[in-house]
Amino acid sequence: MNAPTPLHPTLKTVTERIVERSRETRAAYLAMVARSRKPGPYREGMGCANAAHAWAAMPVNDKLTLRAARAPNLGVVTAYNDMLSAHQPYENYPEQIRAAARAAGATAQVAGGVPAMCDGVTQGYEGMELSLFSRDVIALATAVSLSHNVFDAALCLGICDKIVPGLVMGALQFGQLPVVFVPSGPMSSGLPNDEKAKVRQLYAQGKVSRDELLKAEEAAYHGPGTCTFYGTANSNQMLMEVMGLHLPGASFVNPQTTLRPLLTRAAVQRAVALAQAAASGDVANSATMAEVVSEKTIVNAIVGLLATGGSTNHTLHLVAMARAAGVLIDWDDFAELSANVPLLTRIYPNGTADVNHFQAAGGMGFLIRELLSVGLLHPDVRTVMGQGLQAYAQEPWQDGSGPYAALAWRPVPATSGNTDVLRGVADPFSADGGLKLLQGNLGRAVVKTSAVKPQHRHVRAPAVVVDSQQELQELFKQGQLERDFVAVVRYQGPRANGMPELHKLTPALGTLQDKGFKVALVTDGRMSGASGKVPAAIHLSPEALDGGMIARVRNGDMIDLDCEAGRLLLEVPDQELAARPVQAPDLSAQHSGVGRDLFALFRQHAGRAEAGASPLLG
Incomplete structure (x- = not known):
């Protein structure tokens, strides 16, 4: 034996x-x-x-x-x-x-x-x-x-x-x-997922019609x-x-x-x-x-x-x-x-x-x-x-x-039927699992690196600060993001608005990365379970509405996001940060309608992201 x-x-x-x-x-x-x-x-x-x-x-x-x-x-x-x-x-x-x-x-x-x-x-x-x-x-x-x-x-x-x-x-x-x-x-299996993603990016760039996008989505989800x-x-x-x-x-x-x-x-x-x-x-x-x-x-x-x-x-x-x-x-x-x-x-x-x-x-x-x-x-x-x-x-x-x-x-068979999809421990795709903890004066966040190419895993660039994903999408449509930047999307935590996923940002950010710009995302919200090729420091804790430092970031502040080093650093002196006033945006519109009124107690009692963000468990 x-x-x-x-x-x-x-x-x-x-x-x-x-x-x-x-x-x-x-x-x-x-x-x-x-x-x-x-x-x-x-x-x-x-x-x-x-x-x-x-x-x-x-x-x-x-x-x-x-x-x-x-x-x-x-x-x-x-x-x-x-x-x-x-x-x-x-x-x-x-x-x-x-x-x-x-x-x-x-x-x-x-x-x-x-x-x-x-x-x-x-x-x-x-x-x-x-x-x-x-x-x-x-x-x-x-x-x-x-x-x-x-x-x-x-x-x-x-x-x-x-x-x-x-x-x-x-x-x-x-x-x-x-x-x-x-x-x-x-x-x-329907339309391959990578082909679906390409059509999404083309639509974000205005190169394909809504009808073509819908046909692609229906072919994928069929x-x-x-x-x-x-x-x-x-x-x-x-x-x-x-x-x-x-x-x-x-x-x-x-x-x-x-x-x-x-x-x-x-x-x-x-x-x-x-x-x-x-x-x-x-x-x-x-x-x-x-x-x-x-x-x-x-x-x-x-x-x-x-x-x-x-x-x-x-x-x-x-x-x-x-x-x-x-x-x-x-x-x-x-x-x-x-x-x-x-x-x-x-x-x-x-x-x-x-x-x-x-x-x-x-x-x-x-x-x-x-x-x-x-x-x-x-x-x-x-x-x-x-x-x-x-x-x-x-x-x-x-x-x-x-x-x-x-x-x-x-x-199960002794060997994989397709080593482009599944491998044994003797020949892995990478030696690590591709999930990193980022820490620094902005707090603690996680980043999924398994889909991010090595050359994109370190971004040091000025912040573009918004309080909603719609704001960032509008800046993209106006052509104001054609540069290196770190998108800071804040007031997206569980206490602010229920911590929505921000997956709709992926086509825009992916398009800019493909153009050669260094781009990254920092947010106290979530990304999709299908987090992709753009480095995204997500679930940042504490969130903006809970005293998180992300609330003190200003446009143009330099941010260093290094997936390999596990670093998330706002390059602003501590004394200056402490002196900055914090004014939360008016979130009332995000607390009413579509059933959101009923979830006030959930928002008020939600735990921090690292504790599971549950209002039931603290």
């Missing part, structure tokens, strides 16, 4: 630091979970009227099963709507889940629905200012859904940007339950399933798999394949088995939400994010998910791991391939096997498959066809 691979020393050091930092908060969380745990079925001992309400609308046979109080009852929390291409396939999942539960001798009910907004639709418009806080609304809605206390396990149906983090945060409040996350897969670029939605799917909350290999199987319903059925079967193990006190086979999401699991998630060049949004979301489990992480942890985790994928915007190409080249199973082989993942974690992460170094396949089709797993 082969000896286990020793852990990478950095992985070990960072994990130990997180465990120590989280000692009190993790203990408090686990104590809450212990108080909530009950022996036997969760509906057992309920008042007759309460129980009758819970299953009044169920078929007679399901009522008989529930009345016997022996079989598990599964709660389904769904983010279905048919405006999001990624979530449209969920329309018929409850029917599939109920049938699979009955076949396993159990029952299932839709416990509740959670909102699911699309950043692709709201990008650059007022609705985007609800986007980040929709995560916390989803966490609250998940808690409401599961609060009836009649479920022995849960299935969470969600994919996109804020939806999965919100579902995780809410489900962790029911850490005594097993929870399986059920994906629906990416859409098939059917059911997740958008195929590697933004936050697909980073979510990667995280759920490397954290052991998905079934192995479930993340990137297309919705229309015959393998997809087999994976959904298997997820139900796992939820039933885990509920039975929890009810019987079978500790060896138990995998409750609190057991699965541990300090080691969170470290594995950071490593997965770095090894794939994943979404910068997870320097917020993963922090918030961890805090919901009592685990405290910060950007130092990301940066230290990033310096030691190799980049193993090239998926747009870090390359030209999409997630379907990644899946075909070997996918998550290949990635996990490679990272395990050099001690860059904790193997000894609990997952919904049981003990250990080694089960995730496999890929699912369909054995047989028609009514005789069965789901099976097999080892």
Whole structure:
């Protein structure tokens, strides 16, 4: 028998630091979970009227099963709507889940629905200012859904940007339950993402018409399933798999394949088995939400994010998910791991391939096997498959066809099917994960460098200061940005206006960079999960409305942004900075309309970016 691979020393050091930092908060969380745990079925001992309400609308046979109080009852929390291409396939999942539960001798009910907004639709418009806080609304809605206390396990149906983090945060409040996350897969490949990006830049320059732009966008986003670029939605799917909350290999199987319903059925079967193990006190086979999401699991998630060049949004979301489990992480942890985790994928915007190409080249199973082989993942974690992460170094396949089709797993190929998309640890695309912490007198920020060419990673230039992305776009249209500059877009933090993404700035800034100008972005807002080729110091903390130094920057101030050195410096003497008056712009227009009035409490109580920017967790 082969000896286990020793852990990478950095992985070990960072994990130990997180465990120590989280000692009190993790203990408090686990104590809450212990108080909530009950022996036997969760509906057992309920008042007759309460129980009758819970299953009044169920078929007679399901009522008989529930009345016997022996079989598990599964709660389904769904983010279905048919405006999001990624979530449209969920329309018929409850029917599939109920049938699979009955076949396993159990029952299932839709416990509740959670909102699911699309950043692709709201990008650059007022609705985007609800986007980040929709995560916390989803966490609250998940808690409401599961609060009836009649479920022995849960299935969470969600994919996109804020939806999965919100579902995780809410489900962790029911850490005594097993929870399986059920994906629906990416859409098939359409117009390549790099070609779509070129058309966007041409439109920004006035060289193609709106009709041509729309045709390109429709060719890229053309059917059911997740958008195929590697933004936050697909980073979510990667995280759920490397954290052991998905079934192995479930993340990137297309919705229309015959393998997809087999994976959904298997997820139900796992939820039933885990509920039975929890009810019987079978500790060896138990995998409750609190057991699965541990300090080691969170470290594995950071490593997965770095090894794939994943979404910068997870320097917020993963922090918030961890805090919901009592685990405290910060950007130092990301940066230290990033310096030691190799980049193993090239998926747009870090390359030209999409997630379907990644899946075909070997996918998550290949990635996990490679990272395990050099001690860059904790193997000894609990997952919904049981003990250990080694089960995730496999890929699912369909054995047989028609009514005789069965789901099976097999080892992933020894070599990548496409080394332009996916590589092993012996030949990475780069030695580091491409996520850097920037520090200086402006505060702390993160920058994603995996898609930024080395010659663009250091920009020292005068500041162009604006208080909205629309202001900067207008300057671009007027031709006033044809020079070297650092765009300072401030009052975009969670307390100011909900921390919208600023992805609409990418075509303009990319165009100027292509013209040979040195350009960069500094903001207390977010960039898209598809952060691209322009160096962007984002999530700057403290934000302008929270006393951040970014509020004191003036037009023409020299800013030094050095991704390699980890430096973000405003070249103004401290004494002069301290003497500068700060006058916040009138933000009232950004606090009213499109539902923003309802989120005043969220803005007032939002935590700092490095703490996850949540109004629920501080």
